[in-house]
Amino acid sequence: MKIIIARTAGFCMGVRRAVDTVLDASNGKKRPICTYGPLIHNPQVLDLLKGKGIPAISDIPEKGEGTVVIRAHGVPPESKEALKGAGFSVVDSTCPRVIKVQRIIHRHAKKGYHAIIIGDRDHPEVIGLNGYAHGRGHVVETLDEVKKLPAFENAIIVAQTTQNVAFYDDVKKWASQTHPHYLTFDTICDSTEKRQADILSIAKNVDAVVVVGGKNSGNTQRLAELARESGKLTFHIEDVEELDMNRIKHLDSVAITAGASTPNWIISKVYRAIETASASQERLFGIPVAVIKMALMRSNVYLALAAASLAYACSVLQGIQNWLVPSAVAMLYVLSMHIFNHLTAISADRYNDPERADFYDRNKWALASFAFAGGGLGLLLAYSLGTFPFVVLLLMSLAGLSYNLPIIPNRLFKGKYKRLRDVPGSKTVLITAAWGVVTALLPALTSRHGFTISTLPALLLACGMVFSRTIFFDILDMQGDRIVGQETFPIILGDKKTAKILKNLLITLALMLPLSSLLGLISGLGYILWIYPAFLFGLMIAYQKRLILPGFQLEFLVESQLVLSGVIALFWSLFF
Ligand code: SF4
Incomplete structure (x- = not known):
C-alpha cells in the first residue's frame, strides 16, 4: 500500500516551537514550570504536559516561583511584566x-x-x-x-x-x-491555507484520506470536510484506536493529514498502524514476509545480523581470516544490549515507535531471557578467544546494562545527571564506541597480527557508519526524545545542522575507503565498499525529499545498510 503523509500535516511552525520550548524547559529550566493559559488546544498534548507536572495557570498570582512559558498566541506586554514582577522566570514562546x-x-x-x-x-x-x-x-x-x-x-x-x-x-x-x-498590513498566516490546498491536491491520487486531530478543532474539521467533498473515503479520527482498519488494509493508497495542533507522535502512530495492517496482508508464495521482517526488526535479530555483517566486513578490510567467532560475539553483544535498552526505555518508544513499545511490553520476559542467553553466550565465546577479550566484553556489557539505570543514588546526588543516558549525546557516543570495539577492534585483537595500520580505517568506518545510523534514528525520534528528556545530537544542534554533519561524514567515509585501498592501508575491498556509506547517504536524501517516510520501511532500509557491508565483503571475498 502507498501511504502519503501530507507535507503540512501536524504542528504549524508556531505551535511546534511552543511545544518544543515547554518540553525543553521541563527538561532543564527552573522548576516548577507552568504555562500561562493552555499551551495549545490538543487534549493529548495537555495530558502529556500535566503528566510531566506542567499545569496551565489562568491568573497571575501575586507571588510566583519557577518558570512560566508564554504560549504561541502571545500576551499583552503588561501581562508579561506582571509575570516577571510576580517572580517567575519567563520563557516567551510567542510565535514569531x-x-x-x-x-x-x-x-x-x-x-x-x-x-x-x-x-x-x-x-x-x-x-x-x-x-x-x-x-x-x-x-x-x-x-x-x-x-x-x-x-x-x-x-x-x-x-x-x-x-x-x-x-x-x-x-x-x-x-x-x-x-x-x-x-x-497582510498579517494572516498562510499555514492553514497551505494545509487545505495540500490535502485537496493529494486526495485526487489516493483511495482514502485519514484526517487526524481534535473533533472540535475548526481547522481539522475543515480538512475532513474538504476530503469528503473530494469524494474520497474519509476518516476523521482523534487517535488510531478509532480507525477501522478492516476498511483500510485492502486499499492501494491512503493519505494522512492532520490539524495544526496534532502532535507528530499521533500522526506517526497512525502511519505505523496502517503500515502494519497493510503489511499483514502481503504474502510471497503464501509466506507473510513483511510480518517476519517486522518480528526480526522489533526483536533486534536483524540488527544483530547487521553487527555480524559489519564485523565480517571490518575483518576482511584488515585481512583477518578468523572472523567467525569475533563476528558471532559482535552479533550476540549487540542483540542483548539493544534488547535490554529497549526494555528499560519503553517510555521513549511509546512516542517514537508505539508498536515496538507494545511488542516489548507483551514479550518482556521472553525478550529478557533471550537477551540474557545471548549476552551469556557472547561472553563465553569471548572467553574462548582469551581473557582480555572476555574482560573487554564484560566491561562493555556492564556499561551497556547500566545505561538506563541510575548509577548515582538520589541521596548522594540531587543533580540531573544520575544515569549515563542523562548525559547529552551519550546514547550516540556509547553505541558508536561499543559497536566500534566489537566490530573492528575485537577481530583485530584476537587475530594473529593484533592491531595493525589497517585497524584504524576499519575502526573509523565502523564508528562512522554506526554513528550515522544512530544519528539518523535520533533525527526521526526527536519529538519522543524531547518528551522523555533525552538530549540527543539533533536536539542539541538542530535537525538541519545534524543532517549536514551526517552527510559530510558519509561523503568522507565513501572517499576514505578507496583511498585507503589505494595507499595499501586496507585490502582491495575498500574499492567497492564505498557503496555502503553512499547507500545511507542516498537514504538520507530520499528521507529529506520525503520520498521515504519515517516508519518501518525506512528503519528496515537503514538497518539494511549495515547488512550490506557484509554482503559486499562476501562478494569481494568470493570473486576477487
Ligand atoms: S501564526 Fe499561528 S498558525 Fe501561523 S505559524 Fe504562528 S501559531 Fe501557527
Missing part, C-alpha cells in the same frame, strides 16, 4: 509571526496611530495584540462593526493571524475606498 504583528501595532501606537484589529475579541492572540495598541486598539469581528468605527486621523488595520482571507480582503477594500490614508 504573532510577534511581527505585535511590533507593527506597537511601532504605530507610539506614533499616535489607532490599531483596528480584525479578529475574535475573546481569542488570546487578539487580547495580546490589543495590549500593544496602548489604549488605541479597536477589535472588530464583522464588516458592520468596522463601518461603525469613528473616522481616525491615523490608523492601521491588521488581522488576527488565523483570520478568514476573504473577509479581510473585504475589510481592506472598504478601507481603500472610504479611508485611503489608513495603513493596511
Whole structure:
C-alpha cells in the first residue's frame, strides 16, 4: 500500500516551537514550570504536559516561583511584566509571526496611530495584540462593526493571524475606498491555507484520506470536510484506536493529514498502524514476509545480523581470516544490549515507535531471557578467544546494562545527571564506541597480527557508519526524545545542522575507503565498499525529499545498510 503523509500535516511552525520550548524547559529550566493559559488546544498534548507536572495557570498570582512559558498566541506586554514582577522566570514562546504583528501595532501606537484589529475579541492572540495598541486598539469581528468605527486621523488595520482571507480582503477594500490614508498590513498566516490546498491536491491520487486531530478543532474539521467533498473515503479520527482498519488494509493508497495542533507522535502512530495492517496482508508464495521482517526488526535479530555483517566486513578490510567467532560475539553483544535498552526505555518508544513499545511490553520476559542467553553466550565465546577479550566484553556489557539505570543514588546526588543516558549525546557516543570495539577492534585483537595500520580505517568506518545510523534514528525520534528528556545530537544542534554533519561524514567515509585501498592501508575491498556509506547517504536524501517516510520501511532500509557491508565483503571475498 502507498501511504502519503501530507507535507503540512501536524504542528504549524508556531505551535511546534511552543511545544518544543515547554518540553525543553521541563527538561532543564527552573522548576516548577507552568504555562500561562493552555499551551495549545490538543487534549493529548495537555495530558502529556500535566503528566510531566506542567499545569496551565489562568491568573497571575501575586507571588510566583519557577518558570512560566508564554504560549504561541502571545500576551499583552503588561501581562508579561506582571509575570516577571510576580517572580517567575519567563520563557516567551510567542510565535514569531504573532510577534511581527505585535511590533507593527506597537511601532504605530507610539506614533499616535489607532490599531483596528480584525479578529475574535475573546481569542488570546487578539487580547495580546490589543495590549500593544496602548489604549488605541479597536477589535472588530464583522464588516458592520468596522463601518461603525469613528473616522481616525491615523490608523492601521491588521488581522488576527488565523483570520478568514476573504473577509479581510473585504475589510481592506472598504478601507481603500472610504479611508485611503489608513495603513493596511497582510498579517494572516498562510499555514492553514497551505494545509487545505495540500490535502485537496493529494486526495485526487489516493483511495482514502485519514484526517487526524481534535473533533472540535475548526481547522481539522475543515480538512475532513474538504476530503469528503473530494469524494474520497474519509476518516476523521482523534487517535488510531478509532480507525477501522478492516476498511483500510485492502486499499492501494491512503493519505494522512492532520490539524495544526496534532502532535507528530499521533500522526506517526497512525502511519505505523496502517503500515502494519497493510503489511499483514502481503504474502510471497503464501509466506507473510513483511510480518517476519517486522518480528526480526522489533526483536533486534536483524540488527544483530547487521553487527555480524559489519564485523565480517571490518575483518576482511584488515585481512583477518578468523572472523567467525569475533563476528558471532559482535552479533550476540549487540542483540542483548539493544534488547535490554529497549526494555528499560519503553517510555521513549511509546512516542517514537508505539508498536515496538507494545511488542516489548507483551514479550518482556521472553525478550529478557533471550537477551540474557545471548549476552551469556557472547561472553563465553569471548572467553574462548582469551581473557582480555572476555574482560573487554564484560566491561562493555556492564556499561551497556547500566545505561538506563541510575548509577548515582538520589541521596548522594540531587543533580540531573544520575544515569549515563542523562548525559547529552551519550546514547550516540556509547553505541558508536561499543559497536566500534566489537566490530573492528575485537577481530583485530584476537587475530594473529593484533592491531595493525589497517585497524584504524576499519575502526573509523565502523564508528562512522554506526554513528550515522544512530544519528539518523535520533533525527526521526526527536519529538519522543524531547518528551522523555533525552538530549540527543539533533536536539542539541538542530535537525538541519545534524543532517549536514551526517552527510559530510558519509561523503568522507565513501572517499576514505578507496583511498585507503589505494595507499595499501586496507585490502582491495575498500574499492567497492564505498557503496555502503553512499547507500545511507542516498537514504538520507530520499528521507529529506520525503520520498521515504519515517516508519518501518525506512528503519528496515537503514538497518539494511549495515547488512550490506557484509554482503559486499562476501562478494569481494568470493570473486576477487
Ligand atoms: S498558525 Fe501561523 S501564526 Fe499561528 S501559531 Fe501557527 S505559524 Fe504562528
